[in-house]
Amino acid sequence: MIPQPSSRDQTHLLRLPNWLGDLILSVPAVRLYQSWLNGRASLVVAGPASLAPLAPILLPGLEYVSVPRWPMAMAADWKKRNVSAAVAFPNSLRVALEILPVSYRAGFTRNLRNGLLTEHRPRRTSPYGFVHVSDQYLGLLEDLGLPGGSRDLPPPPSLPKPSQAPANPCLAVFPGAAYGPAKRWDPACFAAVIRDLVKEYSWEPILMGGPGDAESCQAVAEAYRSPIRDLSGKTSALDLAHWIAHAHFVLCHDSGPMHLAAFLRRPGVAIFGSTEPAWTGPLGNTVTVARHKVSCSPCFLKVCPLDRRCMTRLSPEEVLTACRHRLSQK
Ligand code: SF4
Structure with a gap:
């Protein structure tokens, strides 16, 4: 004890x-x-x-x-x-x-x-x-002898708006996943969802992530086929928290930014494939999980030994539906 x-x-x-x-x-x-x-x-x-x-x-x-x-x-x-x-x-x-x-x-x-x-x-x-x-x-x-506790989060901190943040509401998109490629959704699917959300809500989309996510962001930028701001590798971890705190919506994988969005009570959708929301899902109730359940999931592998069906079978329409549902509950 x-x-x-x-x-x-x-x-x-x-x-x-x-x-x-x-x-x-x-x-x-x-x-x-x-x-x-x-x-x-x-x-x-x-x-x-x-x-x-x-x-x-x-x-x-x-x-x-x-x-x-x-x-x-x-x-x-x-x-x-x-x-x-x-x-x-x-x-x-x-x-x-x-x-x-x-x-x-x-x-x-x-x-x-x-x-x-x-x-x-x-x-x-x-x-x-x-x-x-x-x-x-x-x-x-x-x-070890302490009383039981609950997984409630503390009230979210108030963080200053980043000086480079746009005047328009922004959609923060994190297409990378440091864990491994098995967790990453298709760049073309990300681009399709961004396009529809931008059309519906007039948000300014911004691609974000650490230096290791630059390639994933670049792939989404190319698939998007319109100018899009890419801040991957250009912000510190602290800056990212400030950006997320002021984002109108966060689109990400099961990743650190997903948990940060939940901690900061920002609405968002997190894409799950090889991992399990019942194990590492976001705390609180502001981030919705989007997942196409397949029989081999969760495998917790970093690289898929099959055909990435947990990712490829999740359609942009399913993710868009999850986004709209999340926004209807704001
Ligand atoms: S084995 Fe199945 S759950 Fe694991 S990454 Fe591949 S498709 Fe996804």
Whole structure:
């Protein structure tokens, strides 16, 4: 069980997930931990440096420590902060090594690393289907002695409008998926949906994503066959959050931007294929999932060994219907 803090000088540490989407799915659990501590000890969160700029938006008021590549490099830092308990959400060996200098170390059960933790618990499962990742983080804390919690998101932060944002309402489109090509919908389908949405709602479409998404954005721009702004690779993670916060609609895959849109309560549609919405679906109720269920889904593969039918059988009409339905519920 997570030890009760014995003095305010102590620090508890939550090691956050490494991916933006998973980090957002862990926010309810982090808030539960914060409320359980109730100021009896300090709480710090740690994660990759790439996500540090978003921490003030996602977890306001908590100190975020960027972890270096070498997992043992944090030992002196944990000692200086008097970290007495650490709970890790990632289930990797590397993260178990990161928190090794802390006297109480807990996380999910995983064979190779169990000996490095002082306490481990299996991920929650259900005979009736998937347990949502957000509930798995909450479940881990509950299994370690905290009260149960719900996956409610905090109220969305108010973010300034990007200076380059158009005066017209904008449609933010994220055609990339860092996870792998199995998750990416056809560029021509994206272009068809953008065309119809622009015609119906007079939005200004903007292609967005990180540097790794430039190729996907370029492919959609070519299929669109009209001028379209492409900001892929030209915005920081923080800028992206500001753009999403001011987008009138977000069209994306099961990806970090989908979770960011849900966190910021923006309406949108997220395309799912090889992955499972019951497992990693968006929190809240502003983002609708569009999916053409096929018998091999979910496979969770990065590259499809078949014919990508989970993507190719999802038509632009189905996605448009999902968009219109989402907008009718605004
Ligand atoms: S195996 Fe099936 S679910 Fe997996 S990527 Fe291919 S078509 Fe999609």
